Structures are given as C-alpha cells and as structure tokens.
Amino acid sequence: MQQPSASAAHEGEQSRYREALAAQLGAFLDRRRADMENVSPDVAPLMEAITGLVSGGKRLRALLSYWGWRGAGGGELAPQTVATGVALELFQAAALIHDDIIDRSDTRRGAPSVHRRFAQLHEGSGWTLDGERFGHAAAILTGDLCLSFSEEAFTEIGEAAGAGTPARRIFNTMRAEVMAGQYLDILEEVAGPVRSPESAVSRARTVIRFKSAKYSTEHPLGIGGALAGADDETLAGYARFSLPLGEAFQLRDDVLGVFGDPLTTGKPAGDDLREGKRTMLVALALGAAGEAGRQELARGLGNPGLELDDVDRLRAVIADSGALAQTEELIDRLAHQAAEALDRLGLDPLVHGALTALGRAAVRRTA
C-alpha cells in the first residue's frame, strides 16, 4: 500500500473536521429549535433562516481555527475545535444577515438574503402593512439571535475559553474590531467623497484590515492557536502569515465585487459599484484615472440604478486606470508574503499543507 501524500492526509482530516462541524452545528440548532418551538411555532422562520445560512459557505474561519489549533500542537478533531468552529460559523452567519440589510443585498449565495426571505414570507402569507419593513425588522432580530447563539457556542468550550483566557480575549477583540471595521466601511461610502483623496487608499486599507483580514483570518487562526496553548511568539508568527493573507482575500473580494461573474458569485454584476463601496480597487482607480474617468466613476458609485452597460463602462474606467492590474499585483505580493511567513513558522507538513491550500483557495477563488 502507498503512503498517502501530505496533501491527501490534510484533506482527509479536514473532511472529517467538516463533517464533525456540520453535525455539531446541526445538533446545536436542533436544541435551540426545540426551545424556540416552546415559545411559539411562529418563531420557526428565524431558525430556518439561520439553519439555511450555516449549511453553506466556505467554512474558511472554522478551518483556519482548526489548523491554528493543530499547528500549535492540539490533537486531531478535539471537541473544543468543533465548538470553536460552530461559534465562528454562527458569528459569520449573524454578520452576513446584518450586512445584507446594511448593503441592501437581495441575494446571498444565489438565494434570497434573510430580509428578503421574510419579505417573501410576508407577501406569500397575505399579511398587512409593509413587507419590506417587516423583512428588515425580522432580519435584525434573526441576526441578534444568531449572534447570541454564537456566543453560547463559544462559551460551551468551557474553561479554556473562559474569562481572562487568551482565546476569549481574541474572540472579544474579533467581534469588536469587525463591527468597527464595518462601520468604517459604510462611513467611507458617505464620507469618502468629501475627505482627503490623498489618504483614500490608506483609509481603504484600514477597512480591509479590520473588517476582513483580522476578522476572517488572523483572529480565527489565533483563537485555535490560543486554545492549544500557543505562546505570544507563535501567535505573532501566525499573524505575519494570516494578516497579509486576509488582506489578499479581501482584495480578491473587492475585485469580484466589480468584475465577478454573477453565475459564480451569486451576486448581481457590479454590486459593489451600485452599493458605492469605496474599496482599495476603487480608491486606486479614483487616484489614477483621468479627469473624465474619475468623474464618471464618482457619479456612478452608490447609484442603485446602474444598468449592465453602466457597470461595463465603470469596469473599463477601473481597468484602464491601471487600478485592476495594481490590485492583482498587490494580491500576488501579499499572497507571496503570507506564503513566506508560513514557511518560516516551521509547522508540521500536514498543517503547512492545509494552510497553504486554504490560502490559495482564499486568494484564487471566483466566488
């Protein structure tokens, strides 16, 4: 018999982790569903919305926390790694529910977003008053419920994630920073046009760092490491890998938000332009485009009525300015920096292989 390669080995273990995570997410939500049923059967749609959301997705944060744990010497498929994954996936679901309200996104992974689901429930049930408004209100509450569930799951880890532990400290920091980062993101949409153009790129980078890089990669990896008892030096080494990786991950997201194919992203073409997102890509284009291009871009940003033609023209402005190439270059540079930092960590080949593959998928994805 042949020895499995390191890559096959991490894939097998990762599949088993994914299965354990899905099973525990299911069991967790089943218990809460029973509690909610006791309040009233009418509450079922909140649970269905949450269950639907956590059944999909890349599981990036859960997987990073798992390999962060394994890289710091934690044992294979330990229960606390599954509980951590449950907490991170529920947190991400809560963030997506509120994010879609904030961004007025009607779709999520090709299906109706949660506020749309509730608006459709309203419509289909022949209820009175305003269905859109009901949808928003119900989605705010569903996100709050999901946020509470995330916390419950994290607490279930027990003493290792109790008051004053490194894992709890990172979890707390993660929550506060992502909310601050999201606020800076929406602030830039409205305040960006009247703020100094010279610092637009640096402001966009701050948003990327807090809204995404720290939240999606640095902190999940750190929580896993901290649970396994990693010291500060190891955690700092983790961050040297995960922070550039997370930045590259978000820059890829920004490119997909403008140039992505709706068939793979599950979002309308040019969604970020309609939304008025002042991403790094957009900040670079505003700095580098000629006067005519800049004005066209500034006019189009945040216009919910942009048609496909308009999106195509704005895409051309961004590409012609050189901002697209510059962003792709930056993604490459950051991914390279992350890979080098990963090599320097001297991890077990299995963990190294898993993190390399996760990093590659995060940066090269099309959805």
Place this chain on the structure above:
Amino acid sequence: MQQPSASAAHEGEQSRYREALAAQLGAFLDRRRADMENVSPDVAPLMEAITGLVSGGKRLRALLSYWGWRGAGGGELAPQTVATGVALELFQAAALIHDDIIDRSDTRRGAPSVHRRFAQLHEGSGWTLDGERFGHAAAILTGDLCLSFSEEAFTEIGEAAGAGTPARRIFNTMRAEVMAGQYLDILEEVAGPVRSPESAVSRARTVIRFKSAKYSTEHPLGIGGALAGADDETLAGYARFSLPLGEAFQLRDDVLGVFGDPLTTGKPAGDDLREGKRTMLVALALGAAGEAGRQELARGLGNPGLELDDVDRLRAVIADSGALAQTEELIDRLAHQAAEALDRLGLDPLVHGALTALGRAAVRRTA
C-alpha cells in the same frame, strides 16, 4: 440615634449599588473606547451612543438581579452583582438600539434615538448619499457592538457564570426568548389583522410574557438568585413573583404607549398606535368595541400619519370599549398576585422592602 427603617436601609444599599454599577459601566466602556480608538478615531460615535444610552434608564433589570442575589443569601455589593448589572444594562441598551430602528422611533428618553443621532451626524458633516440609510446601518452595527459588550461583561463574572452554570443558562434563555418575543410582536402587527380574532388576546399575552415579563423581571431576578446558589424551588418562587409583576409592567407600558404624556414618556403621544402595536390593550379593544369603533381602530393602527386628533379619537374608542378599565384591572390583579407571591417567599425584610418598592415603581410609573 434612631435605627434606620427597613425601607431607608434598602434605599441606602440600593444607592450604593447604583453608584458601583455606574462606575463599573463607565470603567468598562472606557477600556473599550481605548481599544476602539486604536482601530480609528472615526469609531468614536458608536461608543458615544452606547455611553449615552447606558447613562440613563431605570436600571430595573440590574436592580432586580441585585435583589435576587441578596434574597438568596448573596453578600452586600459583591463584585459579581455589579458585573451582572453591567451585562444586563448593556444588553438592554443593545435591545433598545435595534428596537428603535424596528419601531422607527426617533426619540428615546426625550433625546434622539441612535439611528437618528447617526443621521444627524451625517447631515451635520455634509456627507453624501442617504443619511437615513446611513443612520440605520450605523445603529445596527452599534447595537451589535453593544450586544457583544454585554456578553463580555457577563463572561467577566468568571466561573460562576461559566459554561453549564444555572446563571449562564438563564442568561442564554433570556437573550433567545426576548428576541423571539420581539419577533412575535412585529409579526402580530402584520399578521394580527388576518388571524383569528378569538385568539388575539392570548397571542398578545404570549408577546407580553416573552418580550417583556420574562426578559425584564423573571430572568434578571433569576440570574441574581442563581449566582448566589439559589435552588430550583427558590427560583420557582421568584418566578411566581416576577412573572405577574413583569406582565403588569408591560401592560403599564402598553397603556403609556397609547395614553401616556409625551412630557413624561419622552415619546410622541399615541406612538404605539402609529406603530400598529397589537398590544393586549388593543386586542381587548378590538374585541369589545362596536363595529364602527373596531373599524376605526383597525384603520388607524399602523398609520404613521396619525395626527393628534386621530390619536384622541382612537383613545376614546379604546376607553369607551372598556378595554382601558379592563387593562387597569388586570394590572392591579397581577400586581396583587405578585405581592402575595413575594410575601410567601419569606425574604429578609430588607430584600422584601426593596422588591416591593421596585414592583410598585414598575407598575405605577408614568414614564
């Protein structure tokens, strides 16, 4: 020298608790403000909004948790009671922030609600795009941040509120139930008119129980008791007091929402009518009013354009139907039931006096 009366004694202790609570809330938020400043000075308005909200209010939930602790033998002004109060006050602030978005309430305690504060910031800063929309988005994020802070504060209690403890179990139940109750509340606004009128009063009672009675009185008292090691029998006795009290508290709220004086409530007159809230008071009125009155009430409910004249006419329909008197009677009966259950608990006179006074204030208030 005279001995202080039991009433003066509980007032002195309660004031000292209030002071400790305010100090610890301030210290907690100061630490988080420093963390947020490190992300960006632009995040300051989120912290200001939270700080503003928790500086006011009746502190009903924190005080109930304190006397629940004392009634179960907990020591005077113990640190964990203050941490519990911090967590409950922050949770209530988070709930109010999101509630005001859901209800489109522009004022809270006579000042602009959080989404209005952000809309005003937008207006005053000369930012672009839609200020209302920015206000809602920023308030969703501020509520999420505040919800996370609440959890951080509760975890800081330590092992006594760790995984699997009775206090943690009640805290988790409280969060999930209030969100379920709030959903049933908004559901009734849209679905009530097309659902069976026969069960309208019972549906309204379910909303009261979960949105308010369990959240505002039963669970805070229970958390305090559980932290002090109260057994299930004691907690069941607490609930026999706090559940009817909480229902009376919410019924008072319903009456104030229709008949309250804007000068004392800090809310526009008849706010609940404009909002379309299907409270017990309204359910009773719809059941008891004549055909003309019922139609007028049904037409007016949920109409944001109601003028003062319209509110006055709807008030008359509700009063003439007998629903107001019936509700006041129910409040009296529940308050009486609560007082009897309190007596049966055989608590220390100091705690008995404190809970009697809190109960009276909750039911007789004008704001």
